[in-house]
Amino acid sequence: MSTSIPQEGIKATDPLRPEPATVLEVITETANIRTLRLAFDDPALAESFSFLPGQIGQLSILGAGESTFALSSAPSRKGSFDFSVMRTGVVTSAIHELAAGDRVAVRAPMGCAFPTDDWKGRNIVLVSGGIGMAPLRSLLFYLLDHRDDYEDLTLVYGARTPDDLCFAQDRRDWEARTDLDFVATIDTTCSGWDGCVGLVPSVVEEKAPSPDNAVAVTCGPPIMIRYALQSLDKMGFREEQVYTTLERRMKCGIGLCGRCNLGPKYVCTDGPVFSLAELRELPDEL
Amino acid sequence: MRFISGENIPELLESFSAGGSVVWAPRELTGSGGTVLFERWQTGDPIDLEHFSSLSAKDVVLPRTEKLFGYTYAFGGGGLGTSGLGGPSVGGLGGALGGAPGEKLVIEPAPPEPPTVLFGARACDAKALNVLDALFNNPEGSGYKDPQYQSRRDALTVITLACTTCDEACFCSSFGSGNAEKAGSDIILYPADGGLLAEAVTKAGEALLAGPLFEETQMSPPPLAETTRIEGLESLEKKLPGIFDDMDFWQRISERCISCGFCTYGCPTCYCFNIHDEMKGDREGERQRTWDACMFALYTQETSGHNPRPTLAHRYRNRINHKFSYYPENQGMILCTGCGRCIRGCPAGLDIRDVLSEALKESSKEQ
Numbered sequence: 257m258s259t260s261i262p263q264e265g266i267k268a269t270d271p272l273r274p275e276p277a278t279v280l281e282v283i284t285e286t287a288n289i290r291t292l293r294l295a296f297d298d299p300a301l302a303e304s305f306s307f308l309p310g311q312i313g314q315l316s317i318l319g320a321g322e323s324t325f326a327l328s329s330a331p332s333r334k335g336s337f338d339f340s341v342m343r344t345g346v347v348t349s350a351i352h353e354l355a356a357g358d359r360v361a362v363r364a365p366m367g368c369a370f371p372t373d374d375w376k377g378r379n380i381v382l383v384s385g386g387i388g389m390a391p392l393r394s395l396l397f398y399l400l401d402h403r404d405d406y407e408d409l410t411l412v413y414g415a416r417t418p419d420d421l422c423f424a425q426d427r428r429d430w431e432a433r434t435d436l437d438f439v440a441t442i443d444t445t446c447s448g449w450d451g452c453v454g455l456v457p458s459v460v461e462e463k464a465p466s467p468d469n470a471v472a473v474t475c476g477p478p479i480m481i482r483y484a485l486q487s488l489d490k491m492g493f494r495e496e497q498v499y500t501t502l503e504r505r506m507k508c509g510i511g512l513c514g515r516c517n518l519g520p521k522y523v524c525t526d527g528p529v530f531s532l533a534e535l536r537e538l539p540d541e542l
Numbered sequence: 543m544r545f546i547s548g549e550n551i552p553e554l555l556e557s558f559s560a561g562g563s564v565v566w567a568p569r570e571l572t573g574s575g576g577t578v579l580f581e582r583w584q585t586g587d588p589i590d591l592e593h594f595s596s597l598s599a600k601d602v603v604l605p606r607t608e609k610l611f612g613y614t615y616a617f618g619g620g621g622l623g624t625s626g627l628g629g630p631s632v633g634g635l636g637g638a639l640g641g642a643p644g645e646k647l648v649i650e651p652a653p654p655e656p657p658t659v660l661f662g663a664r665a666c667d668a669k670a671l672n673v674l675d676a677l678f679n680n681p682e683g684s685g686y687k688d689p690q691y692q693s694r695r696d697a698l699t700v701i702t703l704a705c706t707t708c709d710e711a712c713f714c715s716s717f718g719s720g721n722a723e724k725a726g727s728d729i730i731l732y733p734a735d736g737g738l739l740a741e742a743v744t745k746a747g748e749a750l751l752a753g754p755l756f757e758e759t760q761m762s763p764p765p766l767a768e769t770t771r772i773e774g775l776e777s778l779e780k781k782l783p784g785i786f787d788d789m790d791f792w793q794r795i796s797e798r799c800i801s802c803g804f805c806t807y808g809c810p811t812c813y814c815f816n817i818h819d820e821m822k823g824d825r826e827g828e829r830q831r832t833w834d835a836c837m838f839a840l841y842t843q844e845t846s847g848h849n850p851r852p853t854l855a856h857r858y859r860n861r862i863n864h865k866f867s868y869y870p871e872n873q874g875m876i877l878c879t880g881c882g883r884c885i886r887g888c889p890a891g892l893d894i895r896d897v898l899s900e901a902l903k904e905s906s907k908e909q
Contacts, residue, residue, distance in 0.1 A: 270689045272817070273611045276647040279640075297646065318613040318647065318820045319639045320828070345845035346651070350639055358640030359615060370877035421717065478848070500811070505844050507817045512677070513813030515842050517860075519783070520868040539786045540849050540858075 267409030271510050274316050275301055276363035279354050280336055285422035286415075290352055291328065291340040291385055294362060307331055307366075309372065309395035309431055310501055310529045313364025314509050315339050319349035324506045325524050327365060328390040330397030337364070340390040340422060367528050370473065370499060372402070381465045383484045385456050386415050391501050391528075392475050396430070398479070402449070403435055410465050414441040414456035414480075418449045423467040436475045437464065457483040460491075467492040475498045487533065495532040502528045502542070545753045545759035547737040554755050555583055560672030562799040565603050565698075567661040568595045574637070583661070589704055591662050598883060599809030603674065603694045606807075607832045609818070610690065612650045614826040615641040618665045639824070657697040666714050667725035667883035668702045670728050671695070675726075676873040682874060684890050690831070699746055702727040703738075708767035711882030713895055715769040720880070722766055732763040739763055772894060772895055774902055775876060778866040781905035786863070789855060795897050796858035798890040802833035805884035805894070806861070812878045814841075836861050862897060 281293040297300040316322040329338035415421045430438045441452040467501035504516035511525035565583040575605040580599040678691040714720045726746035732739040742748035743811035816834040869877035
């Protein structure tokens with residue numbers, strides 16, 4: 257909520273009308289999560305499109321409908337962008353049927369980004385689970401692209417089983433880096449997995465990153481977030497140091513249709529990124 | 543002050559129609575036993591300026607279903623760098639969603655709206671347009687200009703009939719100048735012997751009243767109706783957050799609600815909407831915006847099964863807060879004009895005035 261980004265990417269004159277885009281590639285992440293690599297059909301828009309980590313977009317399959325997703329790719333990557341989508345309902349099921357070459361339509365970017373400028377010079381701890389890695393993947397790419405601006409980077413990413421961990425190629429790259437402390441963890445032991453085993457909040461507590469000069473960012477299933485927040489609190493992180501990104505049912509994405517509000521604030525425009533301190537000020541309607 | 547005789551009123555509507563305008567006017571539904579609605583007027587249609595309409599006139603700017611844009615999957619056109627990629631089309635929803643290989647997606651904006659005249663609105667209907675403008679057509683304030691809304695609003699002339707009588711559900715006197723409100727109107731009409739007095743509010747209204755069907759008169763407007771009044775509704779913006787967490791209160795006041803949504807559909811200011819696609823075959827269709835209601839359980843229901851407003855009490859709380867706290871905080875206006883339609887139309891006999899009075903009482907207690 258701290259950095260409000262002008263919505264330059266969606267048409268100022270007709271923000272409910274999406275721009276045609278084409279599926280460049282579909283990456284199967286897990287049994288129910290796929291990443292779609294997309295490019296706008298209009299070459300000028302494809303070229304000029306940019307966003308910041310944490311911002312969201314609306315992906316349409318005309319005829320099936322439109323849903324909101326976090327932009328999951330590196331903001332520095334030009335010409336294409338990713339949405340990582342878990343199959344759950346009508347629209348996401350249709351999205352899972354898409355193949356390279358298929359035509360979709362996109363409204364993006366929307367909402368506010370992580371306040372990465374305010375975080376310069378600080379240690380960053382990313383805590384994520386399952387599909388909750390999607391917005392944090394974009395954030396991590398951003399932080400790595402501006403690595404010198406930040407101190408220690410830590411990522412704890414968990415899923416139920418090894419097969420439920422997304423972004424296999426990225427994980428290999430992250431593991432190879434010496435300037436990122438990365439732990440992938442799974443909930444219970446599993447043959448063929450010699451990595452970390454344990455629930456995300458416990459693993460964070462074991463790693464015990466210092467709250468001094470640090471911010472923590474968490475995104476994942478509600479139950480994981482709940483325990484992760486407890487752990488961070490126990491470790492001494494204050495509410496102003498903890499950020500999350502919210503999901504709500506959305507239609508318009510521009511603060512009109514009336515679904516995603518927390519009191520007078522709209523998750524689609526005032527969020528989706530909020531600090532815990534900001535959330536405390538808003539009505540508890542999560 | 544100008545005057546138009548009763549027999550010239552159909553002539554007036556006819557002149558709008560002949561000039562290319564769509565005309566909306568209140569009309570008793572045939573065989574309905576007194577149900578009056580704003581309808582598209584055609585030559586020869588009777589109009590009803592006596593009874594209060596059951597639903598508001600908001601359809602004129604926010605139709606219950608409207609096209610946002612049309613789409614077509616089509617071959618040809620060329621120039622698409624990716625057109626050679628091919629790939630299977632999407633199945634499962636009965637068609638080639640996503641297009642067949644080589645087809646491109648074309649999105650066409652909805653055409654602009656024709657000029658429209660809203661005749662016989664009441665002050666509460668016209669004021670509601672003014673309240674909706676604050677969100678939908680307000681680049682300086684809300685920062686937003688809705689193309690569909692603005693296209694209708696800019697081409698709209700509002701001719702309002704001032705109320706000399708009211709019923710027990712009316713409570714517009716609780717808001718600003720109440721019945722004498724001129725915001726949102728181009729012309730105000732007053733009942734008079736043998737016809738209607740007419741007073742221009744805007745330049746457009748002035749130009750219309752200069753027409754041959756109107757004559758100059760020395761008559762003065764009749765006294766307007768005084769409705770029920772609730773004092774202190776403006777204070778709810780700051781007071782409602784204080785009782786947000788008092789679920790006992792919200793449960794108690796929403797106990798009788800059956801979630802039918804009439805209050806939102808009948809309301810001149812409720813604007814929350816849904817967006818969905820309507821297909822025509824599997825190659826084309828349109829995206830539509832339709833009225834929705836925050837009183838419906840599915841409104842905020844998420845695919846995961848989670849619902850941030852799981853009970854009626856949560857939804858009722860949001861409705862009252864949106865109207866009397868969130869909208870005033872964000873747009874500087876209360877999202878209610880006191881028309882009383884939600885009171886007249888509620889099948890469970892809920893009266894928003896009781897709810898507001900209770901909320902005022904409860905919030906004073908807790909502060």
